Amino acid sequence: MPDSPDDTAAVPAHGIAGWPLGGADPGRPRPDSLPDGAPWPRIRVLTVAAGTEPRLSETIASVARQRYPESRHDLVPPGEAARVAAAILADRAGDGLLFLRAGDLLAPGALAALALEMALTGAAAVAGLRVLFDRRVSAVDLPSLAGTEEADIPFTGGEILWSRRRLMESGRLDPTGPLGPEAAWRGLSALGARVARIGRPVLLQHAPTGDERGRRTGRALSIVALTGTGYAGGAGIAQRRLGNALMLAGHRITDVTLSEESPPAAAEWTDSFPVSESAILSGGHDLVLAGNLHGATRTLGILGRLSGHLPIALVLHDLFPLTGRCAQPKGCPRIAAGGCDAACPTPDEYPQLARRRVAPVYAAKRAVLARRRGPLLLANSAWTLAQARRLAPPEAATASVTLAFPTGVFRPADRAALRRELGLPADDVLILISAVIVDGPDKGFSDLAATLRRVARPGLGFVAIGRLDDPGRLGLPNLFAPGPIAEEARLAAWYGACDLHVTASRLETLGQTPIEAGLCGTPTIAYRAGGLTSAVIDGVSGRLVPDEPGALAAAIEDLVADGPAQARLGAFARIALENRFSPASAAISLDTLFRDSGLLPDTGGRLRFGAAMLGHFPDAAERHPGAAGTVAPSTGRLVRALRLAKQAVLGRNLPLPLRRCLYWASAIRTGLRGPA
Structure with a gap:
């Protein structure tokens, strides 16, 4: 069978015509072996082509530019695809297969990204993002895990790396067969094999300008992003990035910040937010995505009231929703001994709460979480998920969520x-x-x-x-x-x-x-x-x-x-x-959550993003510049000196009398009523 050139000298000096990314691809560093010292998977890339197809030379060049020495690119005449595929599947010298249509292009680093994920997870198949483009990028999408692909979006399978061994074990799944890669992709999942999706571009596919294949299908959700003090600081940054990922997936985000209604100094004594609650309930929203509330309130009362009207998802940036007052129990024995109460060893640590209120607030939180339609607790790691299941009431619902990071901003440089x-x-x-x-x-x-x-x-x-x-x-x-x-x-x-x-x-x-x-x-x-x-x-x-x-x-x-x-x-x-x-990875996890919970119909179809999604990856011609103002700026010497003096006298914590003074000062300034 004929092989394509594997010498990068065959790549035109000017790059690939119509390349939708930023400038020339310099290649990416890749270690010589996998993390455990094993060799990289040997990958066969198969392209069915008569040799006269438009842009075939660009397809060949995109494979050569992978800098993946363990790959081999086979060009096969149209009538030989099934026979050659069968021979490759039977060849024990290969580990993975990728079927690349003539005219389609592999994104920079695609083979290494797919191969590493397959090696780390043992997945039978790994799929990445497809970028649709002509003179400009029109959309970014990803294969779904269930249902049927839309007929107007050909599923060529060029974004999937298949495990040769797992395909052979399946016995009847052939991505080149009459049913195509879609049947093999879903068939592996139906057989119980693990299939994985990664949130980075893998395939670049030409789509004629003006065609509607990049248009989002399905219903976009209207989501309230509810926070205590907004998007500054670690948890606020994480919450903002999740909202951005949802917007890139086509959903509508409305920000509601509780501290705009009640100042942080009042958080210990504040449970009601009538203005915010009214705005949320009158907005016709589908979901509240809440997180990092304790800067404005020490309870979950607002979530309990809202949950009677619309679904609530609560991101566990810390464990505050599961405790009487603290963000991290730090091995405190009180919870295991019967729950948080007045014996709390750290009531003056942030988020502070008077001892006498710890037990009733803890009980009220648990009552909210135990409701039949109570908040769904979203854990951002395996450890957090385990803690949620350990500390939350047995009736509480839990799920995993992937946090989003601006992978086009945080990237290697010289x-x-x-x-x-x-x-x-x-x-x-x-x-x-x-x-x-x-x-x-x-x-x-x-x-x-x-x-x-x-x-x-x-x-x-x-x-x-x-x-x-x-x-x-x-x-x-x-x-x-x-x-x-x-x-x-x-x-x-x-x-x-x-x-x-x-x-x-x-x-x-x-x-x-x-x-x-x-x-x-x-x-x-x-x-x-x-x-x-x-x-x-x-x-x-x-x-x-x-x-x-x-x-x-x-x-x-x-x-x-x-x-x-x-x-x-x-x-x-x-x-x-x-x-x-990546932002796409976060959106994938949330989309799965929405479909599992019934907020979106599980009718299949590719998960689609707008063209702006590509700007969140380092190869984009127009990268997103990243956010500013994510944390408070550096304070002056006087403020730092006062803070150090306060720590020397009082430590880092604020005793209750001082907290009351601060509360009354803020109440006078804003016209709030004093604590009962």
């Missing part, structure tokens, strides 16, 4: 150039720590500082991003502390300039900074604790260590001394995390 731009040393190994509040006790600051002091030595530098009132508390030489960075693009530059990212937190429901760092090609070292076990793919995007003294420092020293291991982990981190945490 590290040397970034260091010159940021004024960082060119040759030092730089270790990054990052959090909204770096010295927060919940981030394991004392442990982190001690660990970094232990490994400090000449040639090693440290970068601390986030609020850090007294950088001297770290006790580190060669420290760069730029403070809070509110622009995602600027934050990505700092991530990309560093060699390693380290966190000592044990209390993350997921951990956003390891994912942001990994998308920039910077691996993370963390404890094997909490949601970090999902944010850091051990041995792929970083290393997880036991939660025991010295383990974190030992792992840092090991990787600092092993530059090639750093590079391998950074390269794998970018591929694996883009596959799993």
